[in-house]
Amino acid sequence: MTSGASETQAARPLLAGRRALVTGASSGIGFAVARGLAAAGAAVAVNYHSHGEAAEGLAEEIRAAGGKAVALKADVSKEDDVAGLVDRTVAEFGGLDVLVANSGIQKDAPVGEMTLADWNAVISLNLTGQFLCCREAIRAFRAGPERQGGARGSIVCMSSVHELIPWAGHVNYAAAKGGVRMMMQTLAQEMAPERVRVNAIAPGAIRTPINKEAWGTPEALEKLLHLIPYGRIGEPEDVARAATWLASDEADYVTGVTLFVDGGMSLYPGFVGNG
């Protein structure tokens, strides 16, 4: 340790003084991310579309622990809702520094039976919704001051291992996540000169409501574990820790990257002993 100043800096929570918006934060990964960012010192806008009581409960929990939080309802597939969501976050906290674009759904079907409505619903939320959130966040970052020692704003897009791994029976979802990857990289390239970082997280199988049929019974879990070299299902907190780091100045030189948080799912475990 060289000085008292660096000791003070080391003790400072990773996101102290930062203002964050997490979409789809009333359940699953978004809930854990919002809670994790708040524990790291950020003021957090907890967006929800349904289950408002869970979002309000989380915001109350954060405030009771001495943090700053507000629960905000919005459908992030709708342009006006997203603009209003970011405006309300800025009005509440005086600015925005971090976006975690997390909301997502699945509407699965074999291609011959997939309706246009199911295709559009997934693309509208999982891809277009992320674009709308990124665009509005970037506008809010630009309205804020330059920062010494860190990015002006940081975006974390919630992608999936299916930005890489094709997924039969889920063409709408895999196409949206593949789109998120290229959107993220393009925005990272475009925004780096303005000191805005844009990254993604690709979760593998995480224990949340979206994929309960994959882990909800011992048989299903056993089958799932064949796809996970690390030998356990992921928990939302695994993703929350990664998001907290990516959003923070600790990751200041990291942009345009997808961080896989998947216990090795993307390492082609089917090839172990085969091929």
Ligand code: NAD
């Ligand atoms: P989840 O169903 O618990 O969370 C999805 C969230 O999105 C919910 O809070 C839901 O209310 C919200 N949402 C749905 N429609 C919305 C809308 N129109 N506007 C705003 N919010 C809306 O599932 P999850 O697993 O926590 O999923 C979160 C993200 O993680 C998704 O983008 C998902 O694709 C991604 N992901 C999850 C896994 C996994 O294994 N659980 C793996 C890879 C990627």
